[in-house]
Amino acid sequence: MAKEEYAGKTLKEIGDLVGLPHTKTHLFICTGPDCAPEEKGMAAWNAIKRTVKELCPDLKEATMYRTKVGCLRICKQGPIAVAYPQGIWFHSVTEENAAEVVTFLQRGAVDTHPLEFARRPLGTPAEDE
Secondary structure, X not given: OOHHHHOOOOHHHHHHHOOHHHOOEEEEEEOOOOOOOHHHHHHHHHHXXXXXXXXXXXXXXXXXXXXXXXXXXXXXXXXXXXXXXXXEEEOOOOOOOHHHHHHHHHOOOXXXXXXEEEEOOOOOOOOOO
16 A cells, blocks of 8 residues: 555554454564575565455455564574464465465464464463463
Protein backbone atom coordinates (compact mmCIF):
# COMPACT_ATOMS: atom_id res chain seq x y z
CA MET A 1 0.00 0.00 0.00
CA ALA A 2 1.42 3.31 -1.03
CA LYS A 3 1.99 5.91 1.67
CA GLU A 4 0.13 8.52 -0.36
CA GLU A 5 -3.03 6.46 0.25
CA TYR A 6 -2.59 7.23 3.96
CA ALA A 7 -2.68 11.01 3.49
CA GLY A 8 -5.41 12.62 5.58
CA LYS A 9 -6.43 9.34 7.20
CA THR A 10 -6.57 8.52 10.89
CA LEU A 11 -4.64 5.58 12.33
CA LYS A 12 -7.88 3.62 12.62
CA GLU A 13 -8.67 4.26 8.95
CA ILE A 14 -5.18 3.11 7.94
CA GLY A 15 -5.55 0.02 10.13
CA ASP A 16 -8.84 -0.74 8.40
CA LEU A 17 -7.16 -0.33 4.98
CA VAL A 18 -4.52 -2.94 5.84
CA GLY A 19 -7.01 -5.40 7.33
CA LEU A 20 -6.27 -5.09 11.05
CA PRO A 21 -9.91 -5.79 12.05
CA HIS A 22 -9.69 -9.24 10.40
CA THR A 23 -6.14 -10.20 11.41
CA LYS A 24 -5.81 -13.61 13.03
CA THR A 25 -2.07 -14.06 12.49
CA HIS A 26 0.85 -11.66 12.37
CA LEU A 27 3.81 -13.27 10.59
CA PHE A 28 7.26 -11.74 11.05
CA ILE A 29 10.21 -12.82 8.91
CA CYS A 30 13.84 -11.93 9.36
CA THR A 31 15.43 -10.81 6.12
CA GLY A 32 19.02 -11.28 7.38
CA PRO A 33 21.94 -10.85 7.08
CA ASP A 34 23.00 -12.78 10.21
CA CYS A 35 20.76 -15.86 9.93
CA ALA A 36 20.79 -15.96 6.12
CA PRO A 37 21.96 -13.84 3.18
CA GLU A 38 19.75 -10.79 2.68
CA GLU A 39 18.91 -11.92 -0.87
CA LYS A 40 17.48 -15.16 0.52
CA GLY A 41 15.54 -13.28 3.22
CA MET A 42 14.07 -10.82 0.74
CA ALA A 43 13.12 -13.64 -1.64
CA ALA A 44 11.24 -15.36 1.21
CA TRP A 45 9.60 -12.05 2.16
CA ASN A 46 8.42 -11.50 -1.42
CA ALA A 47 7.03 -15.04 -1.56
CA ILE A 48 5.12 -14.45 1.70
CA LYS A 49 3.68 -11.17 0.36
CA ARG A 50 2.69 -12.86 -2.90
CA THR A 51 1.03 -15.81 -1.12
CA VAL A 52 -0.93 -13.65 1.31
CA LYS A 53 -2.15 -11.54 -1.61
CA GLU A 54 -3.14 -14.66 -3.59
CA LEU A 55 -5.09 -16.03 -0.61
CA CYS A 56 -6.83 -12.72 -0.02
CA PRO A 57 -6.58 -10.21 -2.88
CA ASP A 58 -8.55 -7.57 -0.93
CA LEU A 59 -6.10 -6.42 1.74
CA LYS A 60 -8.98 -5.05 3.83
CA GLU A 61 -10.26 -8.62 4.26
CA ALA A 62 -6.90 -10.33 4.91
CA THR A 63 -6.63 -12.48 8.03
CA MET A 64 -2.82 -12.49 7.96
CA TYR A 65 -0.66 -9.44 8.49
CA ARG A 66 3.02 -9.77 7.57
CA THR A 67 6.08 -7.78 8.57
CA LYS A 68 9.73 -8.04 7.54
CA VAL A 69 12.30 -7.42 10.24
CA GLY A 70 16.07 -7.12 10.27
CA CYS A 71 16.65 -9.58 13.11
CA LEU A 72 14.67 -11.97 15.31
CA ARG A 73 17.82 -12.79 17.35
CA ILE A 74 17.90 -16.45 16.27
CA CYS A 75 20.89 -16.11 14.00
CA LYS A 76 21.06 -19.66 12.70
CA GLN A 77 19.25 -21.66 9.99
CA GLY A 78 17.42 -18.64 8.61
CA PRO A 79 15.49 -16.98 7.37
CA ILE A 80 13.65 -17.24 10.70
CA ALA A 81 9.93 -16.47 10.98
CA VAL A 82 7.52 -16.26 13.91
CA ALA A 83 3.73 -16.13 13.87
CA TYR A 84 1.64 -14.54 16.61
CA PRO A 85 -0.57 -15.09 18.56
CA GLN A 86 0.25 -18.74 17.84
CA GLY A 87 3.86 -18.25 18.95
CA ILE A 88 5.18 -20.63 16.29
CA TRP A 89 8.82 -20.20 15.26
CA PHE A 90 10.06 -21.49 11.88
CA HIS A 91 13.60 -21.95 10.55
CA SER A 92 14.83 -22.10 6.96
CA VAL A 93 11.88 -20.20 5.46
CA THR A 94 12.74 -19.73 1.81
CA GLU A 95 11.13 -18.55 -1.39
CA GLU A 96 10.40 -22.21 -2.16
CA ASN A 97 8.59 -23.07 1.10
CA ALA A 98 7.15 -19.71 2.23
CA ALA A 99 3.73 -20.42 0.67
CA GLU A 100 3.60 -23.71 2.58
CA VAL A 101 4.26 -21.89 5.87
CA VAL A 102 1.56 -19.29 5.13
CA THR A 103 -1.06 -21.91 4.21
CA PHE A 104 -0.13 -24.00 7.29
CA LEU A 105 -0.89 -20.97 9.46
CA GLN A 106 -4.06 -20.13 7.53
CA ARG A 107 -5.35 -23.70 8.06
CA GLY A 108 -5.02 -23.29 11.82
CA ALA A 109 -1.54 -24.71 12.55
CA VAL A 110 -2.94 -27.64 14.53
CA ASP A 111 -0.11 -30.08 13.82
CA THR A 112 3.62 -29.49 14.04
CA HIS A 113 5.19 -28.09 10.87
CA PRO A 114 8.50 -29.64 9.69
CA LEU A 115 10.21 -26.21 9.90
CA GLU A 116 8.82 -25.45 13.37
CA PHE A 117 11.40 -25.34 16.16
CA ALA A 118 9.46 -23.70 19.00
CA ARG A 119 5.88 -22.93 20.00
CA ARG A 120 4.52 -20.82 22.78
CA PRO A 121 1.20 -19.11 22.10
CA LEU A 122 0.76 -15.62 23.51
CA GLY A 123 -0.80 -15.67 26.93
CA THR A 124 0.41 -19.12 27.95
CA PRO A 125 2.60 -19.34 31.06
CA ALA A 126 6.32 -19.92 30.70
CA GLU A 127 7.66 -23.32 31.77
CA ASP A 128 9.16 -21.80 34.93
CA GLU A 129 5.92 -20.07 36.03
